[in-house]
Amino acid sequence: MEPIKDQDILDLFGQEKTKEQGFNLLVKKYKQEIYYSIRHLVFSHEDANDISQNVLIKIWKHLDQFRGDAGLKTWIKKICVNESLTFLERKKKMLNIIDEEGYNDYITKTVAEDRFLSSDKIQQLLEQAIQLLPEKQRAVFTLRYYDEMPYEEMTKIFGGSEGGLKASYHFAVQKVEEFLSKH
Amino acid sequence: MKNLNEIKKENPFLVPDGYFDQLESEVMSKVRAEQKRIHHRRIYTISVAAAAIVALLVAINIWIFLPNNNGQNTELAKEGSESSILLASGNDYELLSNGETLPAVDFENSDLDNVDYQILDYYSDEMSQLDLLY
Secondary structure: OOOOOHHHHHHHHOOHHHHHHHHHHHHHHHHHHHHHHHHHHHOOHHHHHHHHHHHHHHHHHHHHHOOOOOOHHHHHHHHHHHHHHHHHHHHHHHHOOOOHHHHHHHHHHHHHHOOOEOOOHHHHHHHHHHHOOOHHHHHHHHHHHOOOOOHHHHHHHHOOOHHHHHHHHHHHHHHHHHHHHHO | OOOHHHOOOOOOEOOOOOHHHHHHHHHHHHHHHHHHHHHHHHHHHHHHHHHHHHHHHHHHHHHHHOOOOOOHHHHHHHHOOOOOEEEEEOOEEEEEOOOOOOOOOOOOOOOHHHOOHHHHHHHHHHHHHHHHHO
16 A cells, blocks of 8 residues: 555645545544654543544544645644643643642552553553653653654654753753663 | 664554545544535525515515505604504505594595596495494
């Protein structure tokens, strides 16, 4: 099967008759990337599922406003990051966790109890370390580490400079390695 | 272990069997429902607009083709109490309000020789019906 081209998706979506077909191609092409980039940020499958659906519906509603300044993939990732960060902020308030220690305990427990996580102990530790990063730093880290997204593209998601994002990633790596060395 | 490079880079997350197919079908059915809703709303808006236009056209037609539309309507509206009675004579209207009768023909000053007696008979009949009413 030939890979789906972004331009084909946009062309089909641009016409009323083929709009749904174009969107269906987008879902087929990006559903896994959307889900996993959200999952890296919010961790639980249930939350990632809800946010993925919201993100896809948002894409359906706003794709006609996509101007092509950034690539389609970057535009989609930006929606994923924004939706996930908004969700995490709400969740933190809802859980009413005020101190860092309480949050660390919550993350450790959540990672240990998750049914949909690799049984590899090192992977579990790494995930725990990632989940302990501040939300925005976690987003920078996962986009760079797992997706290998260039910094220039990341500026279109987070704003700011490439230097700032490099520094953020560097600090995140330090924290993760520090956590791994302790456990 | 301290260095991140020593860890194999792999996706640590698992998903339930058939999850991505399910995600796709759920999203597509939501999108179809949303599209249907928009389509229905569009039809409703068009119907309401069409009904309003038809009502406006009917109102304009009534206004244009209503007999004696040359200012007498205003007069009628002023006099138009519930007890008013309209007498039609051809295209003409005479207003009789609250039992007050207006002579449709001024017999005293008219030249009776030139009066059409059929019209006189008609008015006479109408007046006698009014007498029965009061």
